[in-house]
Each structure stands twice: as structure tokens, then as C-alpha cells.
Amino acid sequence: MLKIGDPDNHNITLSIKNINMQRRKFIQNTTFIIAGLALLSNKTVAEFLADPAWKIKMLTDNVGVFTEKGGTILFMLSKDGIVVVDAEFPEQSQHLIDELKKRSGQPFRLLINTHHHADHSAGNIAYKGLVKNVLAHSNSKINQQRVAVEKKNEDQQLYPDQTFSTLWSENIGGEKLNLHYFGAAHTNGDAFIHFKKANIVHVGDLVFNRRHPFIDRTAGANIASWIQVLDKADSTFNNKTTFVCGHALDGYDIVIKKDDVKAFRNYLSSLLVFVKSEIKAGKTKEEILKATQIPGAPEWKGDGIDRPLTAAYEELTSS
Numbered sequence: 001m002l003k004i005g006d007p008d009n010h011n012i013t014l015s016i017k018n019i020n021m022q023r024r025k026f027i028q029n030t031t032f033i034i035a036g037l038a039l040l041s042n043k044t045v046a047e048f049l050a051d052p053a054w055k056i057k058m059l060t061d062n063v064g065v066f067t068e069k070g071g072t073i074l075f076m077l078s079k080d081g082i083v084v085v086d087a088e089f090p091e092q093s094q095h096l097i098d099e100l101k102k103r104s105g106q107p108f109r110l111l112i113n114t115h116h117h118a119d120h121s122a123g124n125i126a127y128k129g130l131v132k133n134v135l136a137h138s139n140s141k142i143n144q145q146r147v148a149v150e151k152k153n154e155d156q157q158l159y160p161d162q163t164f165s166t167l168w169s170e171n172i173g174g175e176k177l178n179l180h181y182f183g184a185a186h187t188n189g190d191a192f193i194h195f196k197k198a199n200i201v202h203v204g205d206l207v208f209n210r211r212h213p214f215i216d217r218t219a220g221a222n223i224a225s226w227i228q229v230l231d232k233a234d235s236t237f238n239n240k241t242t243f244v245c246g247h248a249l250d251g252y253d254i255v256i257k258k259d260d261v262k263a264f265r266n267y268l269s270s271l272l273v274f275v276k277s278e279i280k281a282g283k284t285k286e287e288i289l290k291a292t293q294i295p296g297a298p299e300w301k302g303d304g305i306d307r308p309l310t311a312a313y314e315e316l317t318s319s
């Protein structure tokens with residue numbers, strides 16, 4: 001060990017000098033790094049502040065998806081006016097309306113609800129006095145009215161002024177719009193909204209991409225029927241069809257293909273098979289609810305497995 005006063009003292013001095021130089025360099029560099037970080041974070045903050053909470057992704061020249069909070073919105077700009085499918089919440093709808101007004105001088109021709117749930121229809125009210133017609137399946141309108149009466153928020157609703165039962169068809173702005181109703185599923189009023197020429201279909205909550213679904217039995221949901229509904233969708237739409245779904249698990253897209261629809265159909269049938277076998281094995285509802293995965297559908301992860309398990313249990317034990 002070297003001590004001060006040793007013949008090799010100068011080496012220590014040199015070393016200290018060296019350390020001091022390195023320290024100065026370090027401080028300089030660090031200052032640069034901190035300044036850089038400050039600049040970077042300032043820029044990020046500025047960008048963050050300028051960046052809206054919502055996102056628009058165009059799927060074709062005139063058809064796009066809007067996402068912010070709630071079920072995905074699909075819109076079409078056309079020479080015969082703007083068509084919007086679903087409305088999220090009032091604030092979100094206002095964001096979309098403001099943006100679409102910038103992108104098109106055309107009026108709002110039609111607002112369609114895939115079904116009545118608030119994350120798809122609460123924003124309807126933002127279109128009051130703005131859109132020519134509001135359209136949904138007849139059961140969707142009935143459900144929306146019933147829930148609004150229950151929640152005492154009828155004044156915050158804009159109800160459909162047009163409804164359909166099995167098929168609704170109209171040409172708007174060179175696009176052919178088909179609305180299909182294939183039966184009870186996520187509710188008893190879910191429609192497929194098909195933009196035939198673009199071959200894009202908004203499926204609302206008829207498909208949850210890799211996310212455990214909400215199954216609204218208070219609004220007539222039925223899992224066995226839901227499986228048949230997806231089979232009908234399978235024969236109605238083709239392999240080139242682009243599907244837009246209301247919700248996806250974080251990290252998964254809301255724009256999906258037919259294979260994803262089939263995977264969700266498989267999830268629902270696996271769910272029924274699993275719960276049926278558990279009931280047969282004498283398990284109680286509480287024991288069944290302890291499952292953390294649906295056997296045969298391991299891709300469905302995240303929160304909320306209790307919802308489908310409960311719905312399946314009730315459906316299988318109620319009849």
C-alpha cells in the first residue's frame with residue numbers, strides 16, 4: 001500500500017490528478033447527459049401534451065377506426081355524408097366529430113350502434129341535431145331505453161330513430177351497407193355492420209380479441225346461440241374480410257381477421273364444454289370460478305375470467 005511521502009508519491013499525485021480529470025470529464029459528460037435528458041423529456045412532454053388521447057387509423061382511403069375509451073368506432077367519409085358506427089362516450093364522440101369536420105365538409109348521414117352498451121352508445125347524445133338518422137337492431141333500442149330508465153339518465157340518451165330485425169341494406173356514397181342480425185349472443189341485440197365494398201365489418205362486442213368477454217344475460221345474452229351467430233358470420237364473410245372488434249386485450253389489435261373470429265368461437269365453445277364438465281363432476285359455482293384459464297383457449301388471458309365462467313354456469317343451470 002502506498003503512503004503519502006513514499007518515493008512513489010508522485011504516482012499518487014498523478015493518479016489523483018488523473019482521477020480529478022476523469023471526474024471533471026465525468027461531470028461534463030453527465031451535465032451533457034442531464035441537459036440531453038432534460039431536452040428529451042421536455043420534447044416528450046411537449047409531444048405528450050400535443051398528442052391527443054384518441055387515435056385514428058385509416059383502413060382504406062375513406063374508412064377508418066377511432067379508439068380512445070370504450071368500444072372501437074368505425075367511420076366512413078363519403079360524398080353522401082359521414083357514416084359512424086358506435087359512439088363510445090360523449091367526450092370521445094365530440095373528439096371524433098371535431099376531427100371528422102376537419103377531414104370532411106359532408107354532413108353526418110348515419111350513426112349506427114352495434115348494440116346498446118354505454119361504451120358504444122352513450123356518445124350518441126353528441127350527435128343530437130347533427131346526424132340525420134340513428135340506426136340499431138330493435139332489441140338494442142329496447143335495451144338502451146330499459147337501462148336508461150333504470151339508471152334515470154334518459155335525458156343523456158339519443159335513441160335510434162330507425163331499427164331493423166334481421167337485415168338492413170342501403171347504398172351510401174358508393175358503398176353498400178349491410179346490417180345483419182343472426183340471433184342472441186353478447187346481448188340479444190348485436191348487429192354485424194358490413195361495409196361490403198371495402199369488405200370491412202364492425203362486429204362490436206361479438207368478438208373480444210384475446211380478452212375475456214362480458215356476457216350480458218340481463219340483456220338476453222346466450223353463449224350457445226353466440227357460437228351459432230359466429231358460425232353464420234363465418235359463412236357470410238370471407239377470408240379477405242377485415243373485422244373490427246370493440247375490445248382487445250392489451251397488446252392485441254382491434255382490427256382482426258377471420259382466424260381471430262374462429263379463435264373466439266373456439267373460446268366460447270371451450271368455455272361451455274369446460275363449465276359443463278365441471279358441473280357434471282359435481283363442482284360448485286365457487287369451485288368453478290377458481291379456474292384461471294379456459295382449457296382449450298389458453299390465449300385468453302388477463303382479468304375478468306369470472307364473467308364468462310359465471311355466465312356459462314348460469315346458462316347451463318338455468319334451463
Ligand SMILES: [Zn+2]
Binds near residue numbers: 071
Ligand atoms: Zn363494449
Ligand SMILES: [Zn+2]
Binds near residue numbers: 115117186205214
Ligand atoms: Zn357490449
